Amino acid sequence: MKPPPFEYEAPTTIQEVVALLQQHDGEAKILAGGQSLMPLLNMRFARPTALIDLGRMTDLDYIREENGAIAIGAMTTKRSVERSDLVKSRQPLLHASTTWIAHPQIRNRGTVGGSMAQADPAAEYPAVAVALDAEFVIAGPDGQRSVAASDFFITYLTTALKENEVLTEIRVPVLPERTGWSIQEVARRHGDFAMVGAVAILGLAGGSCESARVVLFGVGATPQRATSVEQALIGQAASEALFATAAEKAAEGLEDTISDVHASAEYRRHLAQVLTRRALAEAAERA
Ligand SMILES: Cc1cc2nc3c(=O)[nH]c(=O)nc-3n(C[C@H](O)[C@H](O)[C@H](O)COP(=O)(O)OP(=O)(O)OC[C@H]3O[C@@H](n4cnc5c(N)ncnc54)[C@H](O)[C@@H]3O)c2cc1C
Structure with a gap:
C-alpha cells in the first residue's frame, strides 16, 4: 500500500506552518509522529495535497511546570511523557495513561499533539484532558487562542482546530492535595x-x-x-x-x-x- 502523491513541506517556525496551511487552503495535512496519519494515507482514506511535517519544530518538544500546570509542547512524544520525572511526580495520571497507549515503538514516534488532534474516541489522552480540564493552545492566522478541553473535542476524529490552525501546547493542571x-x-x-x-x-x-x-x-x-x-x-x-x-x-x-x-x-x-x-x-x- 502506497500513499497518494503529495508535496512535502518541512517548516521550522509556527509562522511558516500557518502560512503553509493558508497557502494550501485546507488541502494540506500536518504530519506529527505519523502513527495515525500514515496508515490513513496508505489506505487512501486521506488524500492531502501536501504534508506539513512538524519534525523540525524542536521548540514544540518540551515538558515544563508553569503557573500550576504542566505545559507540554505538541511535538513531545509519548515516550518523553512516560519517562518524564516531572510528569511522574506532578501529574501521575498523565504518566499512568501514557503507559496504556499502544506499544513502545508507537509511543517513541507518536506525539501528544497528534493524539489530541486525532481525537480518536477510544484514545486515553483526550479523556484525561477532559477529566483534568486541560487547555489547548492553538496558533493560526489571527495569532494564538486557547480552548478548554471540554470545547476541543467535537465528534469522531474532529476537534475545534480549524483548517489553518496548528496545536502548539497542551496545559494540564496539577491536581490539588488530597x-x-x-x-x-x-x-x-x-x-x-x-x-x-x-x-x-x-x-x-x-x-x-x-x-x-x-x-x-x-x-x-x-x-x-x-x-x-x-x-x-x-x-x-x-x-x-x-x-x-x-x-x-x-x-x-x-x-x-x-x-x-x-x-x-x-x-x-x-x-x-x-x-x-x-x-x-x-x-x-x-x-
Ligand atoms: C497499532 C497502533 C495502536 C495504537 N493504540 C493506541 C492506543 O491504545 N491509544 C491511543 O491513544 N492511541 C493509539 N494509537 C495511536 C497513536 O497514539 C498515535 O500516535 C496518535 O493517535 C497520533 O499521534 P501522531 O503524533 O503519530 O500524529 P499523526 O499521525 O502525525 O497525526 C494525526 C492527526 O493529527 C493531526 N495533527 C498532528 N499534530 C498536529 C498539531 N500539532 N496540530 C494540528 N494537527 C495535528 C494530523 O494532521 C493528523 O490528522 C495507536 C496507533 C497504532 C498504529
Missing part, C-alpha cells in the same frame, strides 16, 4: 485501543467526597463526563458501597453508545459501570 486519580480500561490485548475506559478524579475532605470528576472513553464520539455519577458522590461519605451505587449511574446519559465488531453497546455500558466503580475505589485510596 485528590486521588485512576484510569481503568479494557482492551482485547494490552496496547490495543480501549474498548471502554474510565478516568476518575476524587477529592476527599474529612472522609467525604468534596469533588468528583468521571470521564468515560470508547463509549461515544468523544470523551463523555458521567455527571450523574459525579452528582451521586458529592457530599457523601466515601465507601465501597457509595462507589458501587454511584457507578451504576455510569451508563445514564451516554449518547449513541458505540456498537461495533469489538463489543456491543450493551456490553460497553456494562463495562462503563464496572470500570467506573474500580476507578473510584482506586482514586479514593490514592486521595
Whole structure:
C-alpha cells in the first residue's frame, strides 16, 4: 500500500506552518509522529495535497511546570511523557495513561499533539484532558487562542482546530492535595485501543467526597463526563458501597453508545459501570 502523491513541506517556525496551511487552503495535512496519519494515507482514506511535517519544530518538544500546570509542547512524544520525572511526580495520571497507549515503538514516534488532534474516541489522552480540564493552545492566522478541553473535542476524529490552525501546547493542571486519580480500561490485548475506559478524579475532605470528576472513553464520539455519577458522590461519605451505587449511574446519559465488531453497546455500558466503580475505589485510596 502506497500513499497518494503529495508535496512535502518541512517548516521550522509556527509562522511558516500557518502560512503553509493558508497557502494550501485546507488541502494540506500536518504530519506529527505519523502513527495515525500514515496508515490513513496508505489506505487512501486521506488524500492531502501536501504534508506539513512538524519534525523540525524542536521548540514544540518540551515538558515544563508553569503557573500550576504542566505545559507540554505538541511535538513531545509519548515516550518523553512516560519517562518524564516531572510528569511522574506532578501529574501521575498523565504518566499512568501514557503507559496504556499502544506499544513502545508507537509511543517513541507518536506525539501528544497528534493524539489530541486525532481525537480518536477510544484514545486515553483526550479523556484525561477532559477529566483534568486541560487547555489547548492553538496558533493560526489571527495569532494564538486557547480552548478548554471540554470545547476541543467535537465528534469522531474532529476537534475545534480549524483548517489553518496548528496545536502548539497542551496545559494540564496539577491536581490539588488530597485528590486521588485512576484510569481503568479494557482492551482485547494490552496496547490495543480501549474498548471502554474510565478516568476518575476524587477529592476527599474529612472522609467525604468534596469533588468528583468521571470521564468515560470508547463509549461515544468523544470523551463523555458521567455527571450523574459525579452528582451521586458529592457530599457523601466515601465507601465501597457509595462507589458501587454511584457507578451504576455510569451508563445514564451516554449518547449513541458505540456498537461495533469489538463489543456491543450493551456490553460497553456494562463495562462503563464496572470500570467506573474500580476507578473510584482506586482514586479514593490514592486521595
Ligand atoms: C497499532 C497502533 C495502536 C495504537 N493504540 C493506541 C492506543 O491504545 N491509544 C491511543 O491513544 N492511541 C493509539 N494509537 C495511536 C497513536 O497514539 C498515535 O500516535 C496518535 O493517535 C497520533 O499521534 P501522531 O503524533 O503519530 O500524529 P499523526 O499521525 O502525525 O497525526 C494525526 C492527526 O493529527 C493531526 N495533527 C498532528 N499534530 C498536529 C498539531 N500539532 N496540530 C494540528 N494537527 C495535528 C494530523 O494532521 C493528523 O490528522 C495507536 C496507533 C497504532 C498504529
